[in-house]
Amino acid sequence: MVKKKISFRLNGELREFEIEPNEKLLELLRRIGYKGVKYGCLEGMCGSCTVIMNGKAIASCLLYAFQADGKEITTIEGVSAGFADGCNLPNEIQDEFIKEHALQCGYCTPGFIMSAKAMFDENPIPDDETIKIYTDGNRCRCTGYEKIWSALKNLSEKHKEKLRR
Amino acid sequence: MKIKDFVIPTKISEAYEFAHSLGQSAYYIAGGTSAYFVQANAEKVAIDISKLPLFGITAKRDSFRIGALTTISDIMKKEEDGFILNRAAKKFVNQQIRNISTIGGNIARVFYWSDFPVVLKTLDGKIKITGFDSKILKISDVFHNSTTHKEAIGNAIIEYIEIPRLLKNMGFSYSKETRISSGFSSATVASFIELKDNKIKDVRITIGSVFIFPMRLFELENSLKGEPADFSIFNKINFNLLDKYKFNPRDGMSLEYCKHLVKTRIKDVLVESLKEALGEK
Amino acid sequence: MSNTKEFKIVNHFISKIDGLPLAQGKSLFTGDLTPQDALHIKILWSPVAHAKIKSIDISEAEKMPGVKCVLYYGNVPRIPHTTAGQGYPEPSPYDTYMFDNKARFVGDRIAAVAAETREQAENALKKIKVEYEILEPVLDIDSALKENAPIIHDEEDSFVPIPVPYEPKKNIVSRIGMEVGEFEKALNESEYVFDEIFETQYVQHCALEGYISWAQIDSYGRVVITTSTQVPFHIRRLVARTLDIPLKRIRIVKPRIGGGFGSKQELMLEDIVALVALRTGRAAFCALTRPEIFRSGRTRHPMRIRMRCGLMKNGVINAVGMDIINNTGAYGGHALAVMSCSGGKTLPLYHCNNIHFNAVAVYTNLPVAGAYRGYGATQAFFALESMIDIMAEKLGMCPVEFRKRNHIKLGEGHPAFEALGEGKPGAPMTINSSSLSECIELGAKEIGWHNRRPHTEKSGRYRRGLGMCILMQGSSIPEIDMGAASIKMNEDGSFNLLVGATDVGTGSDTILAQIAAEELATTVDKFIVYSSDTDMTPFDVGAYASSTTYLTGEAVRKAAAKVKNQILSVGAKILNKKLEDLDVCDSYVIALDGSAKVSYSEIALYSLYERDQFQIAAIESHITNQSPAPFAAHFVEVEVDVETGKTRVLKYVATVDCGTPINPKFAEGQTEGAILNGISFALTEEYRFDDKGKVINANFANYNIFSLRDKPEIKVFLVPSYEKSGPFGAKSIGEISINGGLPAIANAIYNAIGVRLYKAPFTQERVWRAIQKLKK
């Protein structure tokens, strides 16, 4: 099979990749070490593999790697509030998930956080309906979503508070 | 589907020429989400058309023009008086797929459960298709049945669709039957009503998913045209008109229930459409 | 609430100790740790439900590019075993072979190929030539039990390792039953007699991380298996048996697990990856795709349950009878224990002197059932708690009142505890902790029960209804399960806590650290927790039977208490005080009179470097002779569209007694997750089959589990009691709340429209049909 070169910006850095035409973006990302992008169903229905492409949450298991050519991709590895002492610091969504106990096994969590990030980047104060719509592609079997729901609502509230001040 | 190579053209003519020369093995990729449903061992050359200039929703006085590469999520977010495609977009699978799926891709290849073919057939309007030359056709002609659809589009590229703006005397409603919000439709029903002088001037009803290709219910529509704009008329609908169609029940439903469900939803969407047309919404 | 003591660490929320790396997507799961050069294994699954394999030709597949190893029945050990991850000897038939010359369901293992790439493995699979002699498939329990039914397990060498009935020639996997009092007589003498049949469907756990395992031969020639499992120690034992290699040669490593819910209480891929590694010397990994998981993975036992009850006009339940036919699919793992729980975890909930329980498990040529959260109680509660509502209605009594009058109370025992065990008799037990009555009160208040009106007063197209149920479960399997823990102290006053217990996402690593910290009067951040690695940690049966907090938790507490004593004795030496004048507090040993103190790190340094050096450390294990029941009351409001039958859950309230919640937010989280699973179990989830026994909706697009968008309002209230036999008063919480969805929703639908549903799930067509029947 022919190998081809594409390039895209991955977590802020413009990089070139050698890919097989049939390779999915999920496969490429995991192959080069981005293991936070999880394999769940390979049909775009569970959200474990969610990454952000040009500001939008997408299912990297459905996308061919070449479709990312020229785009900007952010994975969970690119989400942080800085770096200290050898470790990435959690950003506010990660922080809120931990504080609200919005994760149990943690397998769906990176994908959920990417969906939430795409939502908040676009709309810092989403209403209930918006939260539901922007996360409807993420499945979690542990939490029953109740604490994910409250984590996301808390963040929306916090952003609202911030704006008020 | 197995992609053995890909090209990324930037001009429509270029893309079409690729497709033409590759013939059977060509596969346009807009969002690419349909690949999941294509036979696993089919070998294809992908023509990534996502860089063609076919984006965006343009509002005109009586209509909206929607570029074929507009994603379902962009349609969902578009809020403007008389723009109603967002209602269906909200019910389209899930956010991750809405963000990559394009409307062009949704209507270029029609699965029985596809959402927008049902909506567009109900709203009607125009569609621009470009191969070696361009043509602007009526949506109702292109989507008349699977054969007309195939003939009209073939290997050509859908550039845009144009749908009417919903005016004050009009109403539209859309129902998609699923077990969960992101499930595949087991019965899709859409209706449009236009009133004039307190009478039903025009009405269109389309059913999807239970048929291989979305179907307009012309006879049923005709039986309602000219009737007063009164909810009671829907109690008199002659549903026997549906008996001649071959229903394909989905999702484990029985034929009897499937028919019952479709009839109930037809009434439901008609009631909602009339409400909107009467300004009761 | 009365009994909850003042704790510093326990009964407080502490965030997951592994929360941050999980939220950052760090490489923590089995598939993240696979070596780059591992061989890819793909499995050939049976396309037919029932067939003899006349011949297999693997010669072409072996010659395909990249192929390193092909496994099939002709070249692997033929050793009967069970895949069920249970205590030894298992109460499950040894009716499974690594690969066999027979296919028993669509999705049964036929062969496996290991190659350099996935694609090469897939291509090679296509070259395996199999000739099937198709046999008549058995696709439901009635056909299985028919005389002259095709025999699914006609092999001669399968057996059960314990003395229980096993009649494979009749497709019967096991039987279990009990009689208390004089059931038939009491039934006949009852003023009202009820006889109804309930049925539950095939469903799956849907852990987001599927089945995945990989193996490697280490420098010493041992087989190291990294795997997504709930039962590492059982897996070690099962792999040793299946491959006939010494147990000592196997190490099982359990990294973070992406959910289990019972699905991973099972040998799934570990034997295959291990054998490929042994045959090739290469690392080898295997991960199932979602459709493979649906077809070949484990499921919940579908059951048909006949409930017969006798009731007196004064509200006394005179007789309760439960007859179960349990469909275990093609292999019999867990079947007996699941049925035992169907009776043992439900029948004790109500006072009754005349009880009949009889359950039989049958083979069919359908997907294999196994452990699933709730473990038989889920199915039985649908029957029992629907029946309780039916009886209350007959009396014209409010279902809440009827339950209050009849449910088991503090200090009471029940004959069913003793009569039903898992392969051996159960343990007699009295209820030593219960806040069930308060649970019922609080739940009724929160859902607005006083506003409940009978269905006869409802009209219109969309009708709302309220329903409820009460529930119990157990906490570990008495006299069978064992958990162990070891704690060792480091010079900075930190501790290594090693447990065999398996955190599958439940948060047990955190909770066990909380228990240790409470006992040791220190904080959770002082603990380095390492769990379930068969080379490193003490034994534990694993994550099942709602046992970890209650059982392993007590082992941890006991180990911590021992370590505490060692700390105190070193402290006494340093401070030159008598032991009885000292205590521990905030990571110090303190003199009770306040005159002196010494920190844990000083104590550790002293013990390691200064005088009479020794390692402050302890190991403890725990078994239990009882299985204290957590209790719960669930309340739900639904809305039914009488035109289409479509049912929506509007609000769900659960009140739960888990003793002391070690970590209240975790306990809520367990409950919320179980509830939502229970709701979609009741409304949307089901396997659909074609007429040849193949699952046709084997993916998330067609098998419908809820998203956040589908979630109704869920409110959970913990109503603690204090269970003296558990660590700091704790009982279990993991399973109980999955049992509520079916009965509570069925009861609510009845209250909305006067229609009773006997068959799950309550799809819109089923509800609509029930309405049509009522109209006639």
Ligand SMILES: Cc1cc2nc3c(=O)[nH]c(=O)nc-3n(C[C@H](O)[C@H](O)[C@H](O)COP(=O)(O)OP(=O)(O)OC[C@H]3O[C@@H](n4cnc5c(N)ncnc54)[C@H](O)[C@@H]3O)c2cc1C
């Ligand atoms: C899990 C899952 C669930 C789904 N659920 C739904 C659902 O609920 N409802 C629904 O309607 N769909 C659903 N889909 C189907 C799919 O996402 C949609 O059909 C989508 O709109 C296709 O858009 P796309 O841009 O991804 O198309 P692509 O996959 O890129 O293309 C689809 C087809 O159209 C052709 N094509 C694309 N653009 C053009 C163009 N401009 N001109 C000519 N031909 C073109 C391509 O050659 C191809 O044959 C689902 C898909 C998945 C994977």
